[in-house]
Amino acid sequence: MAKRIQANSVTAYYGSFKAIDSITMTIEPKSVTALIGPSGCGKSTFLRSINRMHEVLPDARVDGQLLIDGQNIYDRDIDVTAVRRMIGMVFQRPNPFPTMSIYDNVIAGLKLNGVRRKPMLDDACEKALSSANLWEEVRDRLNRPGGGLSGGQQQRLCIARAIAVEPQILLMDEPCSALDPISTLAIEDLISELKNEYTIVIVTHNMQQAARVSDRTGFFSIDRTGEPGRLIEYDDTTKIFTNPSIKRTEDYITGRFG
Amino acid sequence: MSDRTSLGPPSLADNRLTRRRIITDRLATTLVYGAFLLALAPLLSVAWTLLSKGIERLDGNFLYTSMNNIAAFDDRGGAYHAIIGTLEQAGIATIITVPLGVLGAIYIVEYGRGWFASAIRFFVDVMTGIPSIVAGLFVLAFWVLVVTPVFNDGRPGFSGFAAALALSVLMLPTVVRSTEEMLRLVPAALREGAYALGVPKWLTITRVVIPTALPGIVTGVMLAIARACGETAPVLLVAGGNPAINFDPFSGNQSSLSLYVFEQAGVASPYAPARAWAAALTLVTLVLTLTIAAKLLARRNTLTR
Ligand SMILES: Nc1ncnc2c1ncn2[C@@H]1O[C@H](COP(=O)(O)OP(=O)(O)OP(=O)(O)O)[C@@H](O)[C@H]1O
Numbered sequence A: 001m002a003k004r005i006q007a008n009s010v011t012a013y014y015g016s017f018k019a020i021d022s023i024t025m026t027i028e029p030k031s032v033t034a035l036i037g038p039s040g041c042g043k044s045t046f047l048r049s050i051n052r053m054h055e056v057l058p059d060a061r062v063d064g065q066l067l068i069d070g071q072n073i074y075d076r077d078i079d080v081t082a083v084r085r086m087i088g089m090v091f092q093r094p095n096p097f098p099t100m101s102i103y104d105n106v107i108a109g110l111k112l113n114g115v116r117r118k119p120m121l122d123d124a125c126e127k128a129l130s131s132a133n134l135w136e137e138v139r140d141r142l143n144r145p146g147g148g149l150s151g152g153q154q155q156r157l158c159i160a161r162a163i164a165v166e167p168q169i170l171l172m173d174e175p176c177s178a179l180d181p182i183s184t185l186a187i188e189d190l191i192s193e194l195k196n197e198y199t200i201v202i203v204t205h206n207m208q209q210a211a212r213v214s215d216r217t218g219f220f221s222i223d224r225t226g227e228p229g230r231l232i233e234y235d236d237t238t239k240i241f242t243n244p245s246i247k248r249t250e251d252y253i254t255g256r257f258g
Numbered sequence B: 001m002s003d004r005t006s007l008g009p010p011s012l013a014d015n016r017l018t019r020r021r022i023i024t025d026r027l028a029t030t031l032v033y034g035a036f037l038l039a040l041a042p043l044l045s046v047a048w049t050l051l052s053k054g055i056e057r058l059d060g061n062f063l064y065t066s067m068n069n070i071a072a073f074d075d076r077g078g079a080y081h082a083i084i085g086t087l088e089q090a091g092i093a094t095i096i097t098v099p100l101g102v103l104g105a106i107y108i109v110e111y112g113r114g115w116f117a118s119a120i121r122f123f124v125d126v127m128t129g130i131p132s133i134v135a136g137l138f139v140l141a142f143w144v145l146v147v148t149p150v151f152n153d154g155r156p157g158f159s160g161f162a163a164a165l166a167l168s169v170l171m172l173p174t175v176v177r178s179t180e181e182m183l184r185l186v187p188a189a190l191r192e193g194a195y196a197l198g199v200p201k202w203l204t205i206t207r208v209v210i211p212t213a214l215p216g217i218v219t220g221v222m223l224a225i226a227r228a229c230g231e232t233a234p235v236l237l238v239a240g241g242n243p244a245i246n247f248d249p250f251s252g253n254q255s256s257l258s259l260y261v262f263e264q265a266g267v268a269s270p271y272a273p274a275r276a277w278a279a280a281l282t283l284v285t286l287v288l289t290l291t292i293a294a295k296l297l298a299r300r301n302t303l304t305r
């Protein structure tokens, strides 16, 4: 089920500003890839160009190819909504739909895409909430508003919402940055479990987190402000964190640690 | 600040500073409460005058009879025909403006790009400033004197519907503007959350954005309706007024509550002022009830239990 992502010279713009330049990397199925790098180097921009969320912003566009199992999602005849259904996304801040109950939040993707049968929705809801390690906590209050949960629970609700549509790739943009250490650990455990079924790409500022959860790590950086972000080094996580081959990677990692 | 002679943290027991703060605090509090009471006074006075003078004639006879065949020295007579008129005219105007206004706002906020959207926004702004008499004259010149005679053997068609059209012209910009503001308040993160699930744009708008903005949209619509209910001039111009009951908004003259108040206030009859006050009270109660009902409905639909 999980799919391979191949970025070929992906370049993204905000209007005339080039935010990332020629990113080329291959992300293997059923693996966790961490993207690290200083603020503003284009990690979010790259992540958002993987599921075509970048172009949602006015004047934003992407050049280059992004192949999912060999199929370029930027081809002209590609259905954007199908791409996004296949590639789930979890945002930095939990964003449950405030007018919907917990139950409706989880099945929102299915329901809004035309699934109507109640037993099917019930099953999907329980399955997604269980995978997100949230089922036990909310099973008695599925009809309460999703906004009434704690921040960590809301984030897990959003993860459940993303995996309820059974995507093949899961993109996470700093999913733990607003969470306490316990919720963070819960989500990291969750990521290790989800790895068995999904290809996962996670952006994080937390080096230990990248080292703990990921198989491969990509280091992004910019030369100067105003310059586009570039992929500096991309390798196995153990290699990046113990013996990076590029000096800048080492400086960044040790700078953060020491 | 200026009291402090040296730099460094102020000592906790700096009495002069503390006393000054307490005095400033008292002063500000007094001012705020004073302003509040001052603002409340006219409101309370209006409410009290309305209640005390309006309650006298507000009875079953007033609510269920019209002014048909009521002579100057007759103490009976009511506003049933005017209530019907207001409900029908404001109702039709709402049916026309809410879909148009909400769709227009959705276009401006979610789809509109470039000069066309800016042009629409500009004209909506211009429309906001149209005096109600001008809206009335517009409908009179266009609908009553030009369009309806074609279907009416050349006779101008004064009607409740014409009044509803004039009210629509007045309501539309309010509805568009308030809906637009409310849609803009919906966080982009919610839209993106829906897009990321593969939900198409129009479904995102109808199922996520609109429900989130609904309470605010309802408030805006209710304000527009309240304003429309109080308009007298356009109704007088294009519905003409009618002392008898006319249920049909599409043909024949109709009255409305505000027009009724206007008429009764000017009639030479010892019983007319009481009727005017009672009608004004009825109008305010009607608008208030509608507003509260709409808000309760909107709240029930948004907060899931
Ligand atoms: N909506 C936008 N409009 C214009 N420029 C933007 C927009 N979003 C991001 N940028 C610019 O694009 C560049 C890359 O931003 P991006 O958000 O991808 O960085 P990031 O690596 O995710 O940073 P962080 O770690 O702080 O999240 C930055 O220079 C930023 O200023």
Ligand SMILES: [Mg+2]
Binding pocket: A043, A044, A045, A173
């Ligand atoms: Mg970012």
